[in-house]
Amino acid sequence: MASKTRVILMGIGEMGGQAARLILEKQNFEIVGAIGHKRGVGEDLSKMINIDKKIGVIVSSDAREVYSSVEADIVLHFAASTIKDTFSQVEGALETRKNVITIAEEASFPWLTEIEVAEKIDSLAKEKGVTFVGTGVNPGFMFDYLPITMTGALKKVNKIRVVRVVDFSRYGPAVWEHIGVGKSPESFKEGLSNGDIVLHVGLEQTVNITAKAMGWIIDDFKESQEGLVSKSKRKAKYGMVDPGTMCGFKQIGTGYANGKDVIIQEITGLILPNIGEDGVTVGTYIMIDGEPNVKVSIEGELAEQGGWATVARAVNSIPQVLKAQPGLLTVDQLPPSPCCP
Ligand SMILES: NC(=O)c1ccc[n+]([C@@H]2O[C@H](COP(=O)([O-])OP(=O)(O)OC[C@H]3O[C@@H](n4cnc5c(N)ncnc54)[C@H](OP(=O)(O)O)[C@@H]3O)[C@@H](O)[C@H]2O)c1
Structure with missing residues (x-):
């Protein structure tokens, strides 16, 4: 049996919490790390997302420590809107060769607001052979x-x-x-x-x-x-x-x-x-x-369920992002991402 894609979640709020629950329902993905902020730190992720069965992943507030100690294929990021905040929160993920999908709106086309940060992300991702992409329902689907x-x-x-x-x-x-x-x-x-x-x-x-x-x-x-x-x-x-x-x-x-x-x-x-x-x-x-x-x-x-669509776009894009060329991409550069089993 093929091994599962290992996912770290960053930002366990409304979207990140829904993403955690969705990943738990998917056959080919597993949650191997969770990065929070204030709430739920030091506790099993199940408590933060209100499910009874323990997941076996303790929520940490130390993103760099998680990125360097946990082996993972991809980080799903749900903790910011701006590209500056996003980069500061996921730089360690790129450095440790993890792909990144973020729902941060500015990250969908970061050259508009922070050209230097966009170029840094692109060159770091290329150097490490991983892909960074911003998606969601909007940006990421309905308008584009x-x-x-x-x-x-x-x-x-x-x-x-x-x-x-x-x-x-x-x-x-x-x-x-x-x-x-x-x-x-x-x-x-x-x-x-x-x-x-x-x-x-x-x-x-x-x-x-x-x-x-x-x-x-x-x-x-x-x-x-x-x-x-x-x-x-x-x-x-x-x-x-x-x-x-x-x-x-x-x-x-x-x-x-x-x-x-x-x-x-x-x-x-x-x-x-x-x-x-x-x-x-x-x-x-x-x-x-x-x-x-x-x-x-x-x-x-x-x-009606825009939040679900955001989370589904982030989760279902995982296989296409893992196969994509390295660097900073925009959603139109990815093939369609069908709903994962
Ligand atoms: N592209 C799209 O289609 C789309 C759609 C929906 C939302 N978004 C964007 O996605 C973001 C999240 O939305 P949401 O509805 O999930 O908001 P939310 O419920 O407020 O969740 C944000 C979470 O991020 C955590 N966080 C903030 N800074 C952090 C840090 N440095 N390290 C770890 N965790 C951190 C917060 O923790 P604390 O509560 O402990 O501070 C909170 O749990 C928003 O910026 C929103 O604008 C994009």
């Missing part, structure tokens, strides 16, 4: 991989527009914090201007991933942001939204080539959206202007 794949069935493509309506109630506290839900409109506005609130991170990245795959040169990018105020009380796992406070946001990123808007990506993120009050239905709608025109709608469970 899926529309790019759809264009392969068309004769010509003029414009790609993707609209997403997402229920953010299922993401963890880090996400609640950075989209400013539950805050008054005044402190939301203040948070946006001082950078405490960042809303969805990744539109410029996904526009660039798409453009790169299409061979388009983006010469301008514009982004608009607007907060949404709740009329009703919304109670979710990680918090409460009172009437008159922020329940979400709408954000539009547009990439221009030769003065024309060629890639438009809209995301409306809401805590527990409801059609009566919010006028929108959770889903992803891909509209490609080309020959022929095409519209793809994704509704129902996959659209």
Whole structure:
């Protein structure tokens, strides 16, 4: 029997915890290390992810020690959004010849925010013969991989527009914090201007991933942001939204080539959206202007469980990342990653 792929998990929050549970269900993967922060350190991973059966992996807060002492094929990283934080948390993994999949949004196209860090990651990964890639549902699938794949069935493509309506109630506290839900409109506005609130991170990245795959040169990018105020009380796992406070946001990123808007990506993120009050239905709608025109709608469970899709993308990408060329890659450079048994 072939040996199992050995996985270290870094960041055991909402996404990392779901990933741990998913890996335990998979035939060909095993968890050999877990890196936490404050909660659960020194205890069996099972306790952090609320399962009864012991896993036999003790959560450590010393990432470097885990990377150097635990033999593993890959690190799945769920602890940050920025490429700087991600690199500082996984540099030791690359140094010890471990592949890395991260869901950090900036890592999906890191040249945009930190060109030097991106180059460092690329050369370290190449030197060590491993691959580093950022993926998830968004960046990593709905705004980039899926529309790019759809264009392969068309004769010509003029414009790609993707609209997403997402229920953010299922993401963890880090996400609640950075989209400013539950805050008054005044402190939301203040948070946006001082950078405490960042809303969805990744539109410029996904526009660039798409453009790169299409061979388009983006010469301008514009982004608009607007907060949404709740009329009703919304109670979710990680918090409460009172009437008159922020329940979400709408954000539009547009990439221009030769003065024309060629890639438009809209995301409306809401805590527990409801059609009566919010006028929108959770889903992803891909509209490609080309020959022929095409519209793809994704509704129902996959659209509603964005967190699951993020985690599934990270876990199911493992085999393709292990086979990929060394270096820093973007998702469009990976073949499709089917659901692993
Ligand atoms: N690409 C995508 O599609 C996608 C989708 C969803 C989320 N994300 C991003 O992924 C990240 C995680 O999301 P989440 O919902 O899982 O957030 P979360 O529930 O807040 O989890 C983050 C976890 O990372 C841990 N952590 C932070 N710094 C760490 C460090 N230095 N060492 C070890 N662990 C550390 C935190 O530990 P403590 O709680 O102990 O501090 C927490 O358990 C967020 O930045 C989010 O923006 C990306």
